[in-house]
Amino acid sequence: MAVPPDCDSIDCAFQVPFVHRLRFTNDVLGADRDVLADLLEQSGEKPARVQFWLDEHILKAQPDIRERLTALVETYPERLQLAGNVQIVPGGEAVKNDIHIVERMLKVFNAHDLDRRSYVVVVGGGAVLDAVGFAAAIAHRGIRLVRLPTTVLAQDDSGVGVKNSVNLFDKKNWVGTFAVPWGVVNDAALLTTLPDRDFRCGFSEAVKVSLLKSPQVFDDLCRLAPRIAERDMQAAMPIIKASAKMHLDHITKGGDPFEALEARPLDFGHWSAHKLEVLSNFELRHGEAVAIGVAVDCVYSSLQHGLPEEDARRVLQCLDALGLSLDHPALHEPVDLFAGLEEFRQHLGGRLTVTMLRGIGDAIDVHEIDEVAMCEAIATVAEFVQSPGEEVVSRG
Structure with missing residues (x-):
């Protein structure tokens, strides 16, 4: 639409300097x-x-x-x-x-x-x-x-x-x-006085960000997971520091600190996690819900977006080795759970944009979720919980 000749239009982009300490x-x-x-x-x-x-x-x-x-x-x-x-x-x-x-x-x-x-x-x-x-x-x-x-x-x-x-x-x-x-x-x-449950579930976010940003840190997490679950601080603290730095780098160097664009990749696995917290009446800790959400979205990524099945299985095994449960009754309420997708969209605005994985360290944005495939991913995660040693990531 043309601007009337007697109107002024001024668009002035500017930046505000911040220091993150x-x-x-x-x-x-x-x-x-x-x-x-x-x-x-x-x-x-x-x-x-x-x-x-x-x-x-x-x-x-x-x-x-x-x-x-x-x-x-x-x-x-x-x-x-x-x-x-x-x-x-x-x-x-x-x-x-x-x-x-x-x-x-x-x-x-x-x-x-x-x-x-x-x-x-x-x-x-x-x-x-x-x-x-x-x-x-x-x-x-x-x-x-x-x-x-x-x-x-x-x-x-x-x-x-x-x-x-x-x-x-x-x-x-x-x-x-x-x-x-x-x-x-x-x-x-x-x-030092954090309960074991809260200590362990905090590492779900480290798993998440390493899947997005660093195959090497994810490899380290997989290797160190049993020691972290036992609260070996020599294993835990380097992962905490690496995760914090990756989150900080994304915020300060990723170009979208205030989420003005369509995607919010640091919320990988969170569309369901946020809804699971509410559906469980907050019985689930945030980190526990994120562990479930990351597990489900990794399996979904293997079904729909090319993430190698072996990598999806490694994610489930890593989360399990950290002592995190990957199933909850609220996960099996699909109508209520999928309402979380619309809430996720509203929170950001615009069209639905959900981060998924093509590979470890290779994130993509998708704008549609196949609910049938997502239900299959949920069922696959539930099967893993029952038989964690078996190979369960497949189309069936």
């Missing part, structure tokens, strides 16, 4: 405390004002952590100032399923006069990072956020992400923002 430490609240303190930069000559938000799960596992956080600020009195008491929030999806918790966060920010150069330091699992991060992103249009992830899932994936959100209308992450965190500290000591 990722640190790896062994004891951030002890011997490595300087690493966190150095992230909390002063504004002029005044001390940086810091407010801590703590996941109740980590408080129960490490009862002295509240005092250790306070002591960290008190160690640097000329540089840091505590803005109120350490705040406690529910852990897991509970913090994301009640939007009134976000309102409480905003009230606390306001009561302590936090501003754009104050710091909200959130210590917890991925759901708590999401919810507190969302509140920080909308207060004053953005308070500086520093994340201290306390789960494998948050350290190897979501903690380095640029998304914040809570759930609404029985839909995952329906309310949220894109906001680059001021800093992220992946600390090994914060993982």
Whole structure:
């Protein structure tokens, strides 16, 4: 359509510079405390004002952590100032399923006069990072956020992400923002009290990103999976670090950090995972749902898009060796499950775009899902769970 002669039309592309600060430490609240303190930069000559938000799960596992956080600020009195008491929030999806918790966060920010150069330091699992991060992103249009992830899932994936959100209308992450965190500290000591279930399921995201980005890391994961399942940290930490770096590289170098394009490849396996969480009433952890979703989409990729059957089988075996269950009753509710495809499309907008694999390290975008073939993939994964040693990836 032609522009009328008396109208002006100006399109001006521009870029906003961001810095993503990722640190790896062994004891951030002890011997490595300087690493966190150095992230909390002063504004002029005044001390940086810091407010801590703590996941109740980590408080129960490490009862002295509240005092250790306070002591960290008190160690640097000329540089840091505590803005109120350490705040406690529910852990897991509970913090994301009640939007009134976000309102409480905003009230606390306001009561302590936090501003754009104050710091909200959130210590917890991925759901708590999401919810507190969302509140920080909308207060004053953005308070500086520093994340201290306390789960494998948050350290190897979501903690380095640029998304914040809570759930609404029985839909995952329906309310949220894109906001680059001021800093992220992946600390090994914060993982020590993590329950085995949560430790293991965090590696599903490492499997996912290695399938997309690095055949070598995937090979390492397959080799190290039994040791990781036994919490051998010498095996686990290099994988956590490699996964975090691959996620970070995709965000900072992939050209689409705020998902303005059609595809969101880092959500490989997630169209079903997000729906499975809801259908299971969040009985499934996010990492457990992702393991199932990745397994199903790998088998589907072998049926429809040329992923070698041997590679699909290796994925199932790797996830199994990590101690992850690959089946759940909610997976066998096809009408409800496939509704997740439309929710996935709506979340991004435009036409349906789902990432699949032609090979390990060779991702493609597809715009249609053959529901018959997907049901076959689901059945194949379920058969594998019953007989993991058998060769089950086939068209039947």
